[in-house]
Amino acid sequence: MNSFLSLLDSIPEDSIAVTVYLVGSVIILWAWYLIARRLPKPLGGMTWLIGFAILLTPTVSEGNNASIAPAFFGLLFGILTKEKALIWSNASLILFVVGLGLVIGALWSKYMANKARFAANKNSSPL
Structure with a gap:
């Protein structure tokens, strides 16, 4: 145990x-x-995407020891300190990730629908 703690x-x-x-x-x-x-298809994907954006959207923390931090913590800190600039900058980052994810999800859904339609047409051809 000592060697693990020293590591x-x-x-x-x-x-x-x-x-x-x-x-x-x-x-x-x-x-x-x-x-x-288990949720309806678009709702389940959207809730997962919102959770992803809230948990993993990065931002740069302020101060002398600035480093990468989750934007959600910056948003909470801005709400607690009532700093509107901090609130808006972190909220906009989270909303950007949500918007980007929704666009990518819509394109992916369209691609999969066309792929399924193409496969159905290919299997039903008389040749």
Whole structure:
């Protein structure tokens, strides 16, 4: 146990925090996927996308030790401190990721529908 703790002491705290956050986000998104796939198709995908955007949209934190941070935490901090610029910058980043995901999802849905239609036409040809 001592060797394991000494190994953790040699790893920077920032790396451990980011790793735990990313692994936790993946677990949350996977669990929500198991729930969302039982919802109607567009609603399940949209809720998963919103969860993804809230959890994983990055931003740069402010201050002397600025680094990458989730935009959701910046949004919460802006709400708590009533800094409108911080609120709008982080909310716009989250909404941008949601919008981009919705566009990609719509294009993917259209592609899959055309692919299925093409496969159905190919299988039903008399030749």
